[in-house]
Amino acid sequence: MTGNITPLIGIDLGTSNSALAWFHDGESQLIAGAEGERLTPSVVGLDDDGHILVGAAAKARLVSHPHLTVASFKRYMGTDKTWTLGTRRFRAEELSALVLRKLKADAEVAFGHEVTRAVITVPAYFNDVQRKAVKAAGQLAGLQVERLLNEPTAAALAYGLADNREQKFLIFDLGGGTFDVSIVDMFEGVIEVRASSGDAWLGGDDFTHALRQWMLSIHPVLSDSPPEQQARLTQLAEALKHQLSQQDVARAQMMHQGEELHWELNEETFGELAAGLLSRLKKPVVQALQDAQFDVGLLDHVILVGGATRMPIVRQLATRMFSRFPRNELNPDEVVALGAGVQAGLIADDHALEDIVLTDVMPYSLGVEVARRDGNRIDEGYFLPLIERNAFVPVSVVRTVSTLQDNQRQLDISVFQGEARRVSDNLLLDSIKIDIPPRKAGEVNLDVRFTYTLDGILEVECKIQGENTASTLIIEKAPGSLSEEEIAVRLSQLNELKQHPRDVPANRLLLAQASARYEQTLGERRQLIDHYVSQFERALESQDLRQIAAARDGLSQLLNQFDDGM
Structure with missing residues (x-):
C-alpha cells in the first residue's frame, strides 16, 4: 500500500469504535490497525507506568482500572466537561485527538509515509459547537480536516456505490451515543440528501444504562460497590445486550462479597425497559419524512447503520415502522468509515468517482x-x-x-x-x-x-x-469551542504526554518502512535489515532514549543507503 502520493483518509470517529478507510482501485477500503483490527475502540487510558493507551489496550483496562480509563466521551464534544487521567484533565476534544492520532499512525504504517489530510464523519444532528470541536480534535491530532461529513450521508455514499441505481432510501443510524435519520434520493449518479434529523443524546449507551439500572434494581446491594465493580456491572449490561442479539435469553453473574449474583433477561423484558428509548427513536424519523415531503411508501429501502441497530428490539421497531425488513448487508460498524473513504476519493478527484455528485443539507436552522x-x-x-x-x-x-x-x-x-x-x-x-x-x-x-x-x-x-x-x-468559534490559542496550548500539552517509545508514530513508521524494504530485498541486504531492526526493537523496549536515538539513526541511515543505491 505504499506510494509517492499521500492519500486522503476517511475517518469514522465513533462513540464506541472508530475506523478509517481510503479510496483505492475504484473502491473504498478499510485500513487495519497495528494488530490487524478494523475497528479501534474509542477508549483512552493510562498504563501502570503512566503511558497513554488508546484503543483495545485501553478498553481492556476499563473494568480493572476504571479510574485510569475513559470511554464514551464523544457526546461531550464542545462542552467544558473534563476527565482526569493521572495528573492531567482532558476535554473530549483532546481524548478524541488521541484516538485520531492512533488512526493517523495506523494509516502511516499502512502507507509507509506521513498522512496529514482527512475527512472526518460527525452525527448529522451535531450542532455547530460540536462540529467545531471535531475540527479542533483533528487539528490537535495533526490532521488537516478537509471536510466534516454527516454519518448517515457517509452511509448513503457507501450504499450508493454498492447499489448504483435510481432509488430512495432512509438511513437509520443508531450508534453508541447518537441517533441520526436521513432521507436520500439517488438518481443519475447524484446522491441527494433530502432531509436529516436526529437526537444527539440517544444511542446504544442509553440502552446499556437502562439495563444497568435494571440490574441494580434486582440487586440493590451493588449500588454502593467500589468503582471496579461498578465498571464490571456496566460491562455485564453491555454483554447482556449483545447476548440478546444472538439468543432469546441472556444471563449474567458476578461475585459480590462472597455471594454470586445472577440475572436473566429475555427480549420482552428488555423491550419494556427500553420502551422510552424506542419511543424517542420515532420522532426524528417522522420529522425527517415530513421535511423531505416523503411518504413511507415512496421509500425503496430502509438501511440500518451503527452497531446499536444489531439489537433485535431496534430492528423490530424499524420493521414495524416501515412495514418492510431493513437492509444491513454492509457491516453497520464499518459502513460510515467506508463512506468517508468515498468522500475522500471525491475530494481527491478520483477518476472512478467522476460521475458521482453528492449534495447534503443543513441539520439546523x-x-x-x-x-x-x-x-x-x-x-x-x-x-x-x-x-x-x-x-x-x-x-x-x-x-x-x-x-x-x-x-x-x-x-x-x-x-x-x-x-x-x-x-x-x-x-x-x-x-x-x-x-x-x-x-x-x-x-x-x-x-x-x-x-x-x-x-x-x-x-x-x-x-x-x-x-x-x-x-x-x-x-468559526462558538461558545464551548477552543480558540486557536487554546488549541496551540493543548497541542503542546498532548505532545508532552508520556508514550511508550514503540507507540511513537515516527518509530512505528520507521519500522513499517524497514519491514517493507525487508520484503523487497534478498540475501545479505535482508539479513542486514533484520539485524538493525532487531537492535531498534530492543532499544525501544529498553525505553532508554539514548539507545533508541542511536538505533533509530543506524536503521535510518541503512535504509537511506539502500535507497541511494537503487
Missing part, C-alpha cells in the same frame, strides 16, 4: 434575534430564521431588518442556531454590533446575508441599504 412592536411596547427575543434546516449546502440567503426606535445609533445582530421561535431556547453562536445613522424608526434598513459553506463555516454580512460599506462576521 440559522437565524438572528429580532424584536417586534406591539402598540407602544417592543417585545424582544424572537428568532428570525435565514437558513432553515434541510436547506442544501452551500447556501446563501439575505433578509432585511429595520429599526424599531427613533434615532437608533446601533443594531445588535445576534446569530442563533435552532428551531424554537424564542432565541432563549436556541444556541447563541456569536454577535456583531452595527453602527447606523440616527433616523426615524423604520427608515434604516439592514440587509443581513448568511452564507454557509461545505466546510461548515458561516459568514454573516450586514449592509445598510444605500451605503457602500458592509460589516462581516465569520462564525
Whole structure:
C-alpha cells in the first residue's frame, strides 16, 4: 500500500469504535490497525507506568482500572466537561485527538509515509459547537480536516456505490451515543440528501444504562460497590445486550462479597425497559419524512447503520415502522468509515468517482434575534430564521431588518442556531454590533446575508441599504469551542504526554518502512535489515532514549543507503 502520493483518509470517529478507510482501485477500503483490527475502540487510558493507551489496550483496562480509563466521551464534544487521567484533565476534544492520532499512525504504517489530510464523519444532528470541536480534535491530532461529513450521508455514499441505481432510501443510524435519520434520493449518479434529523443524546449507551439500572434494581446491594465493580456491572449490561442479539435469553453473574449474583433477561423484558428509548427513536424519523415531503411508501429501502441497530428490539421497531425488513448487508460498524473513504476519493478527484455528485443539507436552522412592536411596547427575543434546516449546502440567503426606535445609533445582530421561535431556547453562536445613522424608526434598513459553506463555516454580512460599506462576521468559534490559542496550548500539552517509545508514530513508521524494504530485498541486504531492526526493537523496549536515538539513526541511515543505491 505504499506510494509517492499521500492519500486522503476517511475517518469514522465513533462513540464506541472508530475506523478509517481510503479510496483505492475504484473502491473504498478499510485500513487495519497495528494488530490487524478494523475497528479501534474509542477508549483512552493510562498504563501502570503512566503511558497513554488508546484503543483495545485501553478498553481492556476499563473494568480493572476504571479510574485510569475513559470511554464514551464523544457526546461531550464542545462542552467544558473534563476527565482526569493521572495528573492531567482532558476535554473530549483532546481524548478524541488521541484516538485520531492512533488512526493517523495506523494509516502511516499502512502507507509507509506521513498522512496529514482527512475527512472526518460527525452525527448529522451535531450542532455547530460540536462540529467545531471535531475540527479542533483533528487539528490537535495533526490532521488537516478537509471536510466534516454527516454519518448517515457517509452511509448513503457507501450504499450508493454498492447499489448504483435510481432509488430512495432512509438511513437509520443508531450508534453508541447518537441517533441520526436521513432521507436520500439517488438518481443519475447524484446522491441527494433530502432531509436529516436526529437526537444527539440517544444511542446504544442509553440502552446499556437502562439495563444497568435494571440490574441494580434486582440487586440493590451493588449500588454502593467500589468503582471496579461498578465498571464490571456496566460491562455485564453491555454483554447482556449483545447476548440478546444472538439468543432469546441472556444471563449474567458476578461475585459480590462472597455471594454470586445472577440475572436473566429475555427480549420482552428488555423491550419494556427500553420502551422510552424506542419511543424517542420515532420522532426524528417522522420529522425527517415530513421535511423531505416523503411518504413511507415512496421509500425503496430502509438501511440500518451503527452497531446499536444489531439489537433485535431496534430492528423490530424499524420493521414495524416501515412495514418492510431493513437492509444491513454492509457491516453497520464499518459502513460510515467506508463512506468517508468515498468522500475522500471525491475530494481527491478520483477518476472512478467522476460521475458521482453528492449534495447534503443543513441539520439546523440559522437565524438572528429580532424584536417586534406591539402598540407602544417592543417585545424582544424572537428568532428570525435565514437558513432553515434541510436547506442544501452551500447556501446563501439575505433578509432585511429595520429599526424599531427613533434615532437608533446601533443594531445588535445576534446569530442563533435552532428551531424554537424564542432565541432563549436556541444556541447563541456569536454577535456583531452595527453602527447606523440616527433616523426615524423604520427608515434604516439592514440587509443581513448568511452564507454557509461545505466546510461548515458561516459568514454573516450586514449592509445598510444605500451605503457602500458592509460589516462581516465569520462564525468559526462558538461558545464551548477552543480558540486557536487554546488549541496551540493543548497541542503542546498532548505532545508532552508520556508514550511508550514503540507507540511513537515516527518509530512505528520507521519500522513499517524497514519491514517493507525487508520484503523487497534478498540475501545479505535482508539479513542486514533484520539485524538493525532487531537492535531498534530492543532499544525501544529498553525505553532508554539514548539507545533508541542511536538505533533509530543506524536503521535510518541503512535504509537511506539502500535507497541511494537503487
